[in-house]
Amino acid sequence: MSVRIAPSILSADFAHLARDIAAAEAGGADLIHVDVMDGHFVPNITIGPPVVRAIKRIAQRPLDVHLMIQDPDRYLEAFVSAGASMLSVHVEVLPHLHRTLGAIKDLGAKAGVVLNPSTPLTAIEEVLGDVDHVLVMSVNPGFGGQRFIPASVDKIRRLRALLDGAGSTAPIEVDGGIDLHTIRSVVDAGAEILVAGQAVYGTPDPAAAVQALRAAATA
């Protein structure tokens, strides 16, 4: 199975984003994962559309934008026009998820749905045919550098079976605590897009870290 490595710039040096994104890309990053937090859905506040637009100017790889915000519908267009190729929204805040996924696709981006660790797979059962990807949170969202929740592995396995059963080839993305020790277990369970923040930017050589993650994922 081919995997895609998506370094999360949440752990990069925000004063040197261009340098840090180039380093991840030099190591073979497939996507650049951008964490948007509003201080409401999650306790942390990070970046908005103007910064995504600036990143889009310098990044070579597609932007994978993860919206951890209370009212994503208000901002879909702003993030897609800023340069998001993939836009992921949390099921926990969306009473009309089907409509939101359609709106993202109409804007021309890949539409993904995200599940918190405590959110059951049944929450997305009715939209399995509508998602371009599903993001499984393997930590509680809000911060980089947290510990991987081991129960995520079984959740990924069950999600892959659910998607396959629905005839969907949508890839599973995993976010939180992915490092050289945990990456293989989620890939074996069926994850294809691996987000990593600290495991890339918490090291002295982000390019080498991306290469090492890919090697560990496919070894």
Ligand code: DX5
């Ligand atoms: C967490 C974010 C993640 C975070 C992952 O809320 O969604 O993308 O940057 O960081 P690590 O890989 O350090 O757990």
Ligand code: ZN
């Ligand atoms: Zn994320």
